[in-house]
Amino acid sequence: MKDALSSVRRLIRKGFVIASVTTAICAAAADYPLRPIRLLVPFPPGGSVDMVARILTPRLAESMGQHWVVDNRGGAAGNIAAAIVAKAAPDGYTALLALNTLVTVNPSLYRGLPFDVTRDFQAVTPLSATQYMLVVHPAVTANSVKELITLAKAKPGQLNYSSSGVGGPMHLAAELFKIRSGVDLVHVPYKGGAPAAAAVLGGEVQMLFGSVAMTMPHVRAGKLKALATTGPKRSPVAPEVPTLDESGLSGFNVTSWTGLIVPAKTEDAIVKRLHQEALAALKLVDVQAAMARQGLQITTSKPAEFAAQIRAETKVWAEVIKAAGIRAEQY
Numbered sequence: 001m002k003d004a005l006s007s008v009r010r011l012i013r014k015g016f017v018i019a020s021v022t023t024a025i026c027a028a029a030a031d032y033p034l035r036p037i038r039l040l041v042p043f044p045p046g047g048s049v050d051m052v053a054r055i056l057t058p059r060l061a062e063s064m065g066q067h068w069v070v071d072n073r074g075g076a077a078g079n080i081a082a083a084i085v086a087k088a089a090p091d092g093y094t095a096l097l098a099l100n101t102l103v104t105v106n107p108s109l110y111r112g113l114p115f116d117v118t119r120d121f122q123a124v125t126p127l128s129a130t131q132y133m134l135v136v137h138p139a140v141t142a143n144s145v146k147e148l149i150t151l152a153k154a155k156p157g158q159l160n161y162s163s164s165g166v167g168g169p170m171h172l173a174a175e176l177f178k179i180r181s182g183v184d185l186v187h188v189p190y191k192g193g194a195p196a197a198a199a200v201l202g203g204e205v206q207m208l209f210g211s212v213a214m215t216m217p218h219v220r221a222g223k224l225k226a227l228a229t230t231g232p233k234r235s236p237v238a239p240e241v242p243t244l245d246e247s248g249l250s251g252f253n254v255t256s257w258t259g260l261i262v263p264a265k266t267e268d269a270i271v272k273r274l275h276q277e278a279l280a281a282l283k284l285v286d287v288q289a290a291m292a293r294q295g296l297q298i299t300t301s302k303p304a305e306f307a308a309q310i311r312a313e314t315k316v317w318a319e320v321i322k323a324a325g326i327r328a329e330q331y
Contacts, residue, residue, distance in 0.1 A: 091270075097260065103259075
């Protein structure tokens with residue numbers, strides 16, 4: 001009898017403890033935020049990812065009643081910032097403004113990463129997206145994707161393309177194009193998008209998958225020819241240019257996006273609040289105008305959908321990296 005009563009008392013005490021902890025967590029979520037929120041940006045100030053942070057954080061601060069502190073931690077292709085967020089307390093006061101390659105490409109490109117995307121992160125929502133444009137030097141005789149593929153197959157290994165570096169989105173977009181079209185192109189990596197664009201402008205290489213914002217001024221000036229864009233829909237910046245999907249490569253979709261991510265095990269109520277606040281900020285006219293000036297399209301989804309998107313893209317890029325023979329680097 002005594003043993004039975006002792007067991008009951010232990011269960012009651014345990015229940016009180018669980019209830020107390022649950023009540024405390026719920027109260028914390030209800031009062032959130034009580035102090036400034038730190039947003040890790042995995043690249044230096046001035047870049048496109050940093051611009052998204054600078055556009056959104058003032059509006060988030062206004063609506064949530066607490067400052068959002070932008071913390072630029074560049075280096076190691078964004079892995080340094082990601083590692084900080086992965087180890088942070090899951091209390092909603094540390095977040096990551098991730099570029100898609102950080103969470104979908106880096107796991108296949110680097111060995112020994114100090115974080116696991118599935119285990120260590122909770123997706124909140126994508127925020128912005130931009131697509132790439134397949135452009136060629138005017139001396140290239142092809143005027144369509146079909147003609148370019150025909151030309152490349154007639155001259156295997158003789159057409160070169162530039163990129164911002166090994167494993168970057170420009171490189172991977174071109175490698176996916178090679179796989180899907182069955183052509184043999186030579187990769188010439190440069191140290192950044194601007195030098196890569198300069199190479200095709202100067203005729204050092206024949207083609208490039210560059211951002212729409214970077215390449216369109218040169219297309220309009222007649223210095224480059226635009227053959228296609230890489231997104232699922234035509235770019236509003238260049239609606240006259242067909243997509244690769246329309247051009248015969250069914251399902252081709254390469255976009256560069258930013259998204260809001262927090263540490264795993266962050267309370268659902270806090271994730272929901274961050275999601276709601278981000279979507280509300282993105283609906284503001286001045287935010288939309290600022291994004292458009294940067295050549296960015298606003299894109300959002302639910303946390304579960306965003307997580308599924310990350311998993312799907314990770315699978316695609318793992319296959320591309322393997323097929324292209326891109327060697328994983330030690331972190």
